[in-house]
Amino acid sequence: MSVSQQYRLSGRRASEIVASVEAAIRAGRLPPGATLPPVRALAEDLGVSPNTVAAAYRSLRERGLVSGARRRGTTVTEAPALPARTAPPLPAGVRNLADGAPDPRLLPPLGQALRRVPARPRLYDEPPVLESLAALAGAELRADGVPTDELTVIGGAMDGVERLLGAYLRPGDRVAVEDPGYPNLLDLVAAAGLRAEPVPLDAAGMRPDGLERAIGRGAAAVVLTPRAQNPTGAAVTRARAAELRRVLTAAPEVLGIEDDHAGAIAGQPHHPCVVGQPRWAVVRSTSKVFGPDLRLATLTGDGQTVARVAGRHRLGAGWVSHLLQELVAGLIEQDAAHEWRAVAARAYAERRAEMAAALRDIGITTHSTSGLNLWVPVADEAGTVARLLESGWAVAAGQRHRLESAPGIRVTIATLEPGEAQRFTADLARCLATGRPHYTG
Numbered sequence: 001m002s003v004s005q006q007y008r009l010s011g012r013r014a015s016e017i018v019a020s021v022e023a024a025i026r027a028g029r030l031p032p033g034a035t036l037p038p039v040r041a042l043a044e045d046l047g048v049s050p051n052t053v054a055a056a057y058r059s060l061r062e063r064g065l066v067s068g069a070r071r072r073g074t075t076v077t078e079a080p081a082l083p084a085r086t087a088p089p090l091p092a093g094v095r096n097l098a099d100g101a102p103d104p105r106l107l108p109p110l111g112q113a114l115r116r117v118p119a120r121p122r123l124y125d126e127p128p129v130l131e132s133l134a135a136l137a138g139a140e141l142r143a144d145g146v147p148t149d150e151l152t153v154i155g156g157a158m159d160g161v162e163r164l165l166g167a168y169l170r171p172g173d174r175v176a177v178e179d180p181g182y183p184n185l186l187d188l189v190a191a192a193g194l195r196a197e198p199v200p201l202d203a204a205g206m207r208p209d210g211l212e213r214a215i216g217r218g219a220a221a222v223v224l225t226p227r228a229q230n231p232t233g234a235a236v237t238r239a240r241a242a243e244l245r246r247v248l249t250a251a252p253e254v255l256g257i258e259d260d261h262a263g264a265i266a267g268q269p270h271h272p273c274v275v276g277q278p279r280w281a282v283v284r285s286t287s288k289v290f291g292p293d294l295r296l297a298t299l300t301g302d303g304q305t306v307a308r309v310a311g312r313h314r315l316g317a318g319w320v321s322h323l324l325q326e327l328v329a330g331l332i333e334q335d336a337a338h339e340w341r342a343v344a345a346r347a348y349a350e351r352r353a354e355m356a357a358a359l360r361d362i363g364i365t366t367h368s369t370s371g372l373n374l375w376v377p378v379a380d381e382a383g384t385v386a387r388l389l390e391s392g393w394a395v396a397a398g399q400r401h402r403l404e405s406a407p408g409i410r411v412t413i414a415t416l417e418p419g420e421a422q423r424f425t426a427d428l429a430r431c432l433a434t435g436r437p438h439y440t441g
Contacts, residue, residue: 005045007037012048015203017056025065025080033399036066036074062171064191078400079187090394096415097424098394100230100373101345103414106344113330117323128319128402129153133329137284137298140332142272146282150306153320154313156295157261158184160283161223162192162440167308168279169194169220170253176214176222178206180375180401180408182230185223185259198403203367205229205236208243215247221255222248226270228262228288228371231401231410233352235370241271248400255279255305258416262288263318264341268370281305287340288372289341290331296324348372351416358421362429372414376428381407 007024011017024030026428036042039057043050057074060066064081066074069252090096095195098280123228129152138148165175171193179198180399197219199210206224214222218256224244227235236244248256256274263284274280281301286294299309313319335341348371355374356366378384381397388395388409 006171014052014055018059022049030076032076032078034076062193075188081191094394096394097412098396100412102288108340114328117326122322130325133325136332140141146273150303151300152310156300157259157283157285157297160297160299163309164257164281174219176219179403179405183400204240205234208247212247215251226258227268228266231373231374233368233371233373235268236271238271241273244273252278258282260284262371265289265344265347266370279305286328296328351413353414355421358425362425374411375408377408387431
């Protein structure tokens with residue numbers, strides 16, 4: 001069977017080939033990670049010029065449907081920019097340590113804050129940012145050393161990052177990203193037609209020498225996580241923040257973005273790295289703190305950058321619902337009395353420590369000091385994930401997180417119960433009986 005028949009690809013023009021590949025992705029014939037036929041092989045099958053197929057593949061890459069994986073040809077991205085089918089449910093009895101979500105039991109109750117939300121209708125000409133939310137969120141940012149002379153509100157951390165990259169970068173530009181890093185960011189970079197430049201990590205977050213190399217290769221922007229790095233749990237120290245600032249000071253044309261997605265529940269302080277750049281922004285989300293359905297984040301930065309984001313937002317979505325802003329402002333005020341975030345931060349810290357200690361007992365050292373996840377190096381991701389599933393544990397394979405870094409699995413500790421870490425690591429040790437490489441950063 002020819003490659004075009006296998007995937008039901010057709011077309012005489014680049015646009016027709018693009019449409020057939022897109023249809024194959026939607027139908028599941030080309031699932032995430034699937035490799036597309038080589039350009040010359042598909043061109044021969046379809047009876048067209050290799051330049052036609054190459055143009056089709058280039059268009060697919062620019063739309064974020066496929067990527068040019070190093071030495072692996074052209075593959076369907078793990079989260080192509082198309083409507084996705086939901087993942088199948090886990091088998092009965094399997095413990096979910098894979099999803100990266102916060103513990104629902106540690107989220108604040110919404111009832112009291114909802115009852116305090118004003119019911120009056122708001123119209124088109126009102127300020128897009130609620131004054132009370134700007135004051136409350138701004139005070140918390142300033143307490144962490146982040147200026148808030150310019151501040152706007154957007155629909156979540158990734159919404160902010162996407163708008164920031166779109167404000168300055170164009171398809172083909174390079175973005176320095178953490179490796180291993182957050183899969184949604186890697187997919188977003190690909191969907192925007194940008195090129196990810198991997199920067200390695202250690203326990204203190206993004207490494208300055210790696211960032212310097214990425215900038216030397218032409219990175220026009222950097223996106224870094226100051227704490228609760230996903231998947232490693234690394235947190236930028238005060239000393240590391242100063243080193244990263246020195247690298248960025250030498251590259252004033254680079255847009256610096258911090259994604260502080262976990263905020264106060266991260267378990268470590270926020271040491272800003274990009275503040276002071278000519279182009280900089282810090283995005284702080286409420287989703288891990290107050291609940292993933294509260295799609296809201298504050299964004300602050302230099303005047304030009306915030307103006308670009310706010311202006312473009314105004315032309316499209318307009319503003320984040322004032323009802324949602326009122327609710328989040330109320331939750332911040334309510335938290336001042338009930339300390340929900342402090343309770344959550346302590347609980348996550350205890351669960352991280354328990355899992356880290358259990359891993360050390362079987363000879364594995366991790367660098368997780370913040371957030372909801374730990375990164376465990378393994379030689380065989382797929383095999384380890386499958387064997388753990390057979391043992392009743394669901395974890396995330398590291399492949400979606402990696403560009404050039406070594407294999408691993410991500411373990412979410414958010415809902416960990418007492419004693420579970422020891423049971424999990426005992427099963428993990430059996431899965432890794434043939435050897436356990438250590439994460440060296």
